[in-house]
Amino acid sequence: MSGLTVLDPILGSLLAQTLIGYAAIFLVPSFLPPMFVKLIGLGGLRDVLSYEIGTSALHRLDPRLKLLYVLVLGVGTVAFSWQLVLGLLGLTLVGWALVAPPRRRIRILLALGLSPAVGLVWSQALFHPLVNAAGQPLVDYRFPWTVAWIGTDGISRAGAVYGLQQAGRTLVTISASLLLIVSTSPSDIVWAFRRFHLPPKAGFTLAVALRFLPDLVGRLSTILQAVQVRGLDLRRPAWARLDRWPGYLGRVAAAVPLVTIPLLIGALRGTRTMALVADARGFGGPTSPTIVSFRDTGPQDRVGSAVLLALVAVIVLVLTLHIGVRAGG
Template sequence: MITQFTQFFLHTLVGRTIIGYLLIFTVPITVPALLITLIGVKGLRHLFSYEPKATVIHKLDPRLKVLYPFIIGLLSVALNWNFVYFLLAFTIIPWILVRPSFIRARVVFTLIVTPAIGLIWSQGLFYVTHYSGAHILFLFPPTLTWYGTPGLSSTGLLYGVEQAGRVMVATSASLMLLLTTKPSEIIWAFYKFRMPATVGLAFTAALRFLPQMIERMTVLLQVMQVRGYDLTRPQWWELYEWPGYIGRVFAAIPIVTVPLLIGSLRSTSVMAMVADARAFGSKPQPTSLQDHQTTTGDRIASGVLVALIAIVLLLIILHIGNRQA
C-alpha cells in the first residue's frame, strides 16, 4: 500500500501536481490561520499596547529600550547566521524578566515565529541557485511551470533559516520596546535624542492606529449582530453553511468600511484638537515631561549592551562570526 502511494505521488504527473499544489498553498493558508487562531481579535486589539508591570525591564531608562531594537537589529545584520541564533537566545532573557501573561506571551511567540515560517517557505521555493541535482528536494511537474520556480530547494530552505533568525531577533527586540514602554516615555526618549517631540507623537499614534481600528471594527460587528445580522461562523464540517457565511462576510465589508473610515478620521481630528489645546510643540523646552533618574538597573543594562557590542565586534574582527552571506 505504501509503495503504491509513493509510486503515485512521486512518479505520476497527477500525483506530483497534487504534491506541488500542497507545497504552494499549504503555508500561505496555514500562516494566517495560525495568526487568527493563536492571537484572535482580542490579541489584535492589545497587539502593541503597553502592559503595566513592576518589573526591572519596565523601570529601565526609556532611551535604553528605544536603542535596544536598533542595536540588536544592527548586530544581527553584521553577524553570521549561526551566531544570530545565539543573539535570539539573548533576546529571550528580557522576556523572562518581564514575565508576560500567558495570552501576551502567546501573542508575542506567534508574531515572532509565523513570519519566520513564511520566510523559510518562500525562500525554499524561490531562492534556487541550482536547477538540477541534489539541491532540488522536489521538482515541480510541467503542469506547475506557471508558478515561476522549478521546485523546493534545500539551498533555499537553508537561506530562509538564515534570514529567519534575523527577522525573529528584530521582532523580539521591537516587541520588547512596545510592550514595556509607555507612549509618553517614548516621546521623552525621542526628545532626549534631540528629535522633535512631534516625531515621538507620530510614532506612538501609528502604534495605536491598528488596535484602535480593530476595536472599532469589533464594536461595529457587535452592533450588526445585535440588529439581527448573522455573522456566526459555522463549524468546519458544516460545508453547506460556509457559502452563505462567506457571502454574508463579503456583504458586510462595505457596511463596516464606511463608518470605520469616518471614525478613524474623527479620532484623528480629535487628537489634533487636543494637541492644539495643550499647545503641543509650541515651546522648545517641554514643561510636562517627567525626567527619568538613572538607576542601578540602567547602569547594569547599559553595561550588558556595551559588553554585547564588544563581543560581537571581537567576533567580527577575528573573522569568527562575521557575516558570510
C-alpha cells in the same frame, strides 16, 4: 519496504505530483493568515503593540538604552553568522524571562514572531534562487510541468535551511522590538525618541498612534458586533459544512465596506476634536517644548549600560577579526 513499492507509482504519477505541488505551494499561505488571526484574535490585536505594566528590571531600564539595544541587536543580526545570531536570540529570551509576560501575551507574541518565520522558511524552500554549476535550479523535489506556471521548480532543502537562518535573524529583531514595546510605557518610548532629537510633530504622531490604536481596534469590535445586531450573520460555519462557506465568505466580503464607513466616520469625528485639544494644549507653538521624564535612574541602568557596551564590543570584535561574520546565510 513493500509499502513503498506500492506507493511509488502512485506518488510518481503526474496527478499525485501535481497535487503535492499545489499543496506545498498553497497550504501555508492558505492556513497561515487564518491561524494568525485565530491565535491573536481581535482582542489580541488590541494588545499586540501595548505595554504590559510591570516592575521588572527591564521595565525600569532607561528607555533610551532599550532603544539602543534594539538598534545594536539589529546590527548584530545583519553582521553575524547565523550561529551567533542564535546567541542574540538567546539574549532576548533572557529579557523575556525578566519581563515574565502573562500566558495570553505569550500566545500572541509567539504567533507574531513565528508566523513570519514559517512564511520565510516556506518561501525560501520554494523560491530559493540557488543554481548548480550547470545553471539548473537546486531542488530536492521537482514539481511537474502542471505546476511550473506558478514560477517555482520545486522544493529546495538548501532554500529551507536558508529560510530558517533568515527566520532566526527576523526573530531576533521581532523579539527585541516586542520586548521594548511590552516593557516600556508608550510615553517613555516617545520620550526616548524625543531625546534622540525626533521632531516634536513626529513624536506627537507616535504618541497619538500608540494611544489610539487600542481605541480603533475597540471601535472596530463594536461595529462588528453592531453589524451582527442588525442581522448580518458573521458566524463561521463548521469546516465540514462546505455548502455554507460560499455564503459565509460572501457576507464577510460584504461586511468589509459596511464596517469601514462607520469606522472611518467615527475616527474622523474624533480627529477633529483631537486637533482642537492639541491646539488647546498649546501644541505646535513657537516655544520649543520641554522634554520631561518622570522616571528615576537606578542600578538597572548601570548594568544595562555595561551589557550594552559589552555587546557593542563583541560586534566590533567580530567585524574586526572576521570571527563569526556572516558568510552566505
